Structure formats: C-alpha cells, structure tokens
Amino acid sequence: MTVQQNLLEIDDLTVRLPEGRAARPILDGVSLSVAAGEMVGLVGESGSGKSVACRSVLGLLPERARTDGEVRVAGRDVLTLSRDGLKELRTRQVSMIFQDPRASVNPMRRVGDFLTEGMRAAGVPAAAATDRAEELLDAVGIRDPRGALRRHPHQFSGGMLQRVVIAAALASRPSLLVADEPTTALDVTTQAEVIAILTRLQAERGTGMLFVTHDLELASAICDRVYVMYAGRIVETQAATDLFDRPRHPYTAGLLACTPRVEPDAAPPRPIPGRPVSLAESPSGCAFAARCAHAQERCSVEKPVLRQYDGQGLAACLRADEGILL
Ligand SMILES: Nc1ncnc2c1ncn2[C@@H]1O[C@H](COP(=O)(O)OP(=O)(O)OP(=O)(O)O)[C@@H](O)[C@H]1O
Numbered sequence: 220m221t222v223q224q225n226l227l228e229i230d231d232l233t234v235r236l237p238e239g240r241a242a243r244p245i246l247d248g249v250s251l252s253v254a255a256g257e258m259v260g261l262v263g264e265s266g267s268g269k270s271v272a273c274r275s276v277l278g279l280l281p282e283r284a285r286t287d288g289e290v291r292v293a294g295r296d297v298l299t300l301s302r303d304g305l306k307e308l309r310t311r312q313v314s315m316i317f318q319d320p321r322a323s324v325n326p327m328r329r330v331g332d333f334l335t336e337g338m339r340a341a342g343v344p345a346a347a348a349t350d351r352a353e354e355l356l357d358a359v360g361i362r363d364p365r366g367a368l369r370r371h372p373h374q375f376s377g378g379m380l381q382r383v384v385i386a387a388a389l390a391s392r393p394s395l396l397v398a399d400e401p402t403t404a405l406d407v408t409t410q411a412e413v414i415a416i417l418t419r420l421q422a423e424r425g426t427g428m429l430f431v432t433h434d435l436e437l438a439s440a441i442c443d444r445v446y447v448m449y450a451g452r453i454v455e456t457q458a459a460t461d462l463f464d465r466p467r468h469p470y471t472a473g474l475l476a477c478t479p480r481v482e483p484d485a486a487p488p489r490p491i492p493g494r495p496v497s498l499a500e501s502p503s504g505c506a507f508a509a510r511c512a513h514a515q516e517r518c519s520v521e522k523p524v525l526r527q528y529d530g531q532g533l534a535a536c537l538r539a540d541e542g543i544l545l
Pocket of ligand 1: 236245263264265266267268269270271272281433497
C-alpha cells in the first residue's frame, strides 16, 4: 500500500531566539500538515507565531534561531537544507505571499522585470518569459497585461499590486503557496477580490496552500482544514466547517464569539477578556487559562496536549471532553 505523503509536514517544531544569555521561546511543539491541493488555514491573534511558522517553511527563520523538530516539504527537511537546496526550494516548490505587497517589490524596477527575473534565472528565454508573465497577469485579472509589464509598482493600487505579487508567486508553478495575511493591508472590497483570485487559482492549479489570517470566519469559509494558534502553540485543528460549528477549544470559541454578526437575531460580539500573551510570557500550564471562563486550578499547572475528541479534530484543552462549550 502506498502511503500518501503530505506536501508540507511541520513536525513538533520548536523555535527559540537568543536574547542576551537566554533564549526566548517563540514556537513550542508546532505540528501541521498540508496535502497536495489542500487549502489549510492558520489562525491566531497578533504575536501567536503564525509568521514564524510560515517563514520556517521557506527556511526564512533568522540565522540565530535555534530549532528542534522538522519542517518537510515533499519529504525534504527544510531546516537542514544547504543554501543551494533552499534556493531550489524557493524557486521551484514553495512561494510565499506577504502581507504588504509594496514590501515585496522593488519600487525602482518595472513590474515586467519583477515577474520575469525568476524565470530568466531558471533559463527561460526573454520572449517566452514575457509571454508567460502576460499570461500570469491575465490570470490574476489585470487588464492590458502587456502595458502593465512596463509600469512601475507606484502606478498600481495596493490591490492591483497584490495581484502582481500573486502572479509572481505562481510563476514557478509551485506545489505549495504560503500566504501570510495576504489581504490585511487592503480595503474590504479589494480583500474580497484578492481572496477570490487566490482561491480560484489554488483550485484550478491544484496548489497546496497554507493561508494565514487572524480572521477565523474567513479561514472557515475558504479552507478545507484550519489550525488555531495561541502563544506559540497549536491549540485546535479541525475540518473548517466543524471548527466553525463546533469549536472544541475555549480560545476558538472566544474568537468566534467576538466576531460581529449582521443577522438580526445574532448575539452581540463578546470580546475575549485580557490580552494575548506570547509564549515567553505564558506561565506553566495552559497559556489561555488566565483569559478562559472555563479554567480550573489545574489549567494553570498542567500543560494540555493536543488530543482527539469524538473522532473530530484535535484540541489542547484539559476540559475539552467535558462538553464545556455545548
Ligand atoms: N526576528 C525576530 N526577532 C525577535 N522576535 C521575533 C522575530 N520574529 C518574531 N518574533 C517574535 O515572535 C513572536 C511571534 O511573532 P509572529 O510575527 O510569528 O506572530 P504573528 O502571529 O504572525 O503576528 P502578526 O499577526 O502580528 O504578524 C512575537 O512575540 C514576536 O515578537
């Protein structure tokens, strides 16, 4: 029997960054996977470690970072790849889309150069690279792609520039896309357009995607599965619809309850009390305990591990099997 290998497997990843003589913990035992063609969400508040987890996939952690665990893309451990191996990974297998498109492009260079440089470096002749760049711009809904190739980034709106960045990320036909809050810097209508483009292209091309957002509702709407992070740890993972209908971790339930709803009979949004903590600040036990309405004494002592309940997903909560959220 052939065992289906995941495209991306992060296995028990721990990241620490040296700070003076000590090392500040950033991620603790993070495990997640993305299968070929699967759209997977990674959700959490600011500072929970989403970007660090994403960066680990492309081997983009700070050089001084100390890591344990493995990050495998198509079976190869990114954390042990040579410089050439990393270059090959980034030019052939994995592309990343960042939050702010203006930070991803060189303002002095034309969009055509930005889109074709990777292809040219891979040996594609100039004319063929230009034709492909035009096709890519057309695929992300940019009108007059040939004219767009001659323009500079400042001649594009934020939304249009993010489309250009998506086109560039797809140029190498990657099997995995990592999108780190790709619409956070855009206005609401533009966000919707960019999400629609990303999900369409992901489905058409069968690209695996790790989609990072702080918006749990958005992740539940567009992803197959979702991981929820809190203070450097994964606290819950489920199929997207199950997570939305039946969260198992009080933090996930809190994120859903604080989202404003437009339905007339909807409950008003309830904010999660307190503020998010980083892994470094989190005491022993469950990092969410101080903000959790269901916490008991043992929650601030015992560290919960991810466990399965009712055959549905995994949650790291000592009380998840008591039906506290029903
Ligand atoms: N290069 C770095 N040097 C020092 N600390 C860092 C570095 N990068 C991240 N951190 C710290 O790691 C923690 C996780 O940061 P990260 O950017 O991954 O969070 P995030 O969930 O992506 O937040 P946001 O949604 O605001 O981007 C934070 O406490 C942050 O301050």
